[in-house]
Amino acid sequence: MKLTLVSGLVDSVIADILFITIFDGSLSIKENKAILCLNPLIQQQILNFRQVYPQCVNYGEYNLIHLFGEFNVKAVFLIGAGKSADCTRDRLGSLFGSAVRAVHKFMVKTILLYANLSYTFNEITAAQTIVEGMVLGSYKFDIYKSKKNEKIYQIFLAGVKAETIEAMETALHQTQILTDSVNLCRDLINHPACYITPAFMAERAQNFRKYKKFAVDIFEETAIQELGMNAFLAVAKGSDQSPRLITIHYQGNPDSKDLLAYVGKGITFDSGGISLKSSINMSDMKMDMAGGAAVLYAMRAIGKLQPKINIIAVLPCCENMPSGHAVRPSDVVKSLDGTTIEIDNTDAEGRLVLADAISYAIQFGATKIIDIATLTGACVIALGNTAAGIVSNNDILCQQVLSAASETGEKMWRMPIYEEYKESLHSDIADIKNTGGRAAGMMKAGSFIQHFVKELPWVHLDIAGVAYLKQIRGINPKGATGFGVKTLVQLAMVEQI
Numbered sequence: 001m002k003l004t005l006v007s008g009l010v011d012s013v014i015a016d017i018l019f020i021t022i023f024d025g026s027l028s029i030k031e032n033k034a035i036l037c038l039n040p041l042i043q044q045q046i047l048n049f050r051q052v053y054p055q056c057v058n059y060g061e062y063n064l065i066h067l068f069g070e071f072n073v074k075a076v077f078l079i080g081a082g083k084s085a086d087c088t089r090d091r092l093g094s095l096f097g098s099a100v101r102a103v104h105k106f107m108v109k110t111i112l113l114y115a116n117l118s119y120t121f122n123e124i125t126a127a128q129t130i131v132e133g134m135v136l137g138s139y140k141f142d143i144y145k146s147k148k149n150e151k152i153y154q155i156f157l158a159g160v161k162a163e164t165i166e167a168m169e170t171a172l173h174q175t176q177i178l179t180d181s182v183n184l185c186r187d188l189i190n191h192p193a194c195y196i197t198p199a200f201m202a203e204r205a206q207n208f209r210k211y212k213k214f215a216v217d218i219f220e221e222t223a224i225q226e227l228g229m230n231a232f233l234a235v236a237k238g239s240d241q242s243p244r245l246i247t248i249h250y251q252g253n254p255d256s257k258d259l260l261a262y263v264g265k266g267i268t269f270d271s272g273g274i275s276l277k278s279s280i281n282m283s284d285m286k287m288d289m290a291g292g293a294a295v296l297y298a299m300r301a302i303g304k305l306q307p308k309i310n311i312i313a314v315l316p317c318c319e320n321m322p323s324g325h326a327v328r329p330s331d332v333v334k335s336l337d338g339t340t341i342e343i344d345n346t347d348a349e350g351r352l353v354l355a356d357a358i359s360y361a362i363q364f365g366a367t368k369i370i371d372i373a374t375l376t377g378a379c380v381i382a383l384g385n386t387a388a389g390i391v392s393n394n395d396i397l398c399q400q401v402l403s404a405a406s407e408t409g410e411k412m413w414r415m416p417i418y419e420e421y422k423e424s425l426h427s428d429i430a431d432i433k434n435t436g437g438r439a440a441g442m443m444k445a446g447s448f449i450q451h452f453v454k455e456l457p458w459v460h461l462d463i464a465g466v467a468y469l470k471q472i473r474g475i476n477p478k479g480a481t482g483f484g485v486k487t488l489v490q491l492a493m494v495e496q497i
Helices: 040-052 088-100 123-137 166-190 198-210 221-227 230-236 284-305 350-364 378-382 397-409 419-423 441-453 485-494
Strands: 002-007 013-020 062-066 072-079 110-114 154-158 215-218 243-250 259-266 266-270 310-320 333-336 341-342 370-373 388-392 412-414 458-462
Touching: 002 166, 013 062, 013 350, 040 062, 040 072, 040 198, 072 088, 123 154, 123 166, 123 198, 154 419, 166 284, 166 350, 166 485, 198 215, 198 243, 198 266, 198 284, 215 221, 221 230, 221 243, 230 243, 230 310, 230 333, 230 350, 243 284, 243 350, 259 284, 259 350, 259 485, 266 284, 266 350, 284 370, 284 485, 310 350, 350 370, 350 441, 370 397, 370 485, 378 388, 388 397, 397 458, 397 485, 419 441
Parallel strands: 002 154, 013 072, 013 110, 110 154, 259 310, 259 370, 266 310, 370 458, 388 412
Antiparallel strands: 062 072, 215 243, 243 310, 333 341, 388 458
């Protein structure tokens, strides 16, 4: 989607439709800057319409006005934004995400907006939020459909102040990089697992070698064996698709010894293995690599934005399948750090691949670790499809993650990680087992991962409930959401991690 900034007024741009935000208490033309900039004949048509249909002040209500006459726009779309005091970034982005979907059926290809509006935040932040909402809200995955959906290909933002146009261009360029990365992440997750194999994930990562300060390494099965990543390989054993370990090293601050690790679970299909899942919703398990996809496309954005920070991204990618070669419940494996693990349930595979990936990141020199995974159904039970769950051993790093998430509109909630959860992972025959019973399942999974983190500052993000949705919500489509990309990029841009 192309974005064009225009310093002139809205009547200087030709477009299919003009979006106008209507706040409660600003119903008259004289109180709306965007309407005041229009041709008086358009103003009169809007006034006539409003006299007959005075609603469209509540949040999420819309009015479409087809214009009669030769004007620069064919129609006006009034968007009810509710009370201006309630207009948060999250609500504004969701509002425009819904609005852009609402006009799709009218074959709209170009949209005109007025930039200089009064929100509870500055106009650059407002413009970023609106554009992000529209780009992410208009996303459609139709690659395998014979008939493609019509796509909006251009947004005009008019009325930009001359003194702010350069700053706004820079900010919106960053927004476009971010939203493109989120949508590419969504694409990867939405593809079926017959195409998105561990080898395919590795091919995508290799494309990132073109970015400055990037070093990409791909480890195939033999190399993974030589490293001693037996917990990771145990998960991969049942599949005919060979595993890949993907590492992306970004050195944005060579003068610093700090190295932040992003570790993303990359299970490209999760059948549960011998501990086979129910057939209900198993088709959704192509999304079990959403954590890895989020890390991958966060690194794409980081490669383009070039923040002053050092990052090692680690993606253990494989399938979890049943077969005569598959790992069995009761098997014991030795992980990369030497810990012996009793595999109590083969469907608790994500924590096994993360254990070895985190140990690899530590060996590489990571000083702080953030892992992200669609890890537990227990997280979905606790937080639903609204928020990701967090467990952490470090208050400072955890708060940095929560602040970044809040800034981007990705909801997260911290859960406790008590010593009793670790005790539930006791094994009679090994150092630790990979499950500890159904109760407090998310926190017990976190406790398992914490064992391999040792004392390093660490945050675990469980995105099982928010990575893939059954219905459209706000800026998120049905299917993959790309959750996590924005938070990981925001953390890197803050440059204080």
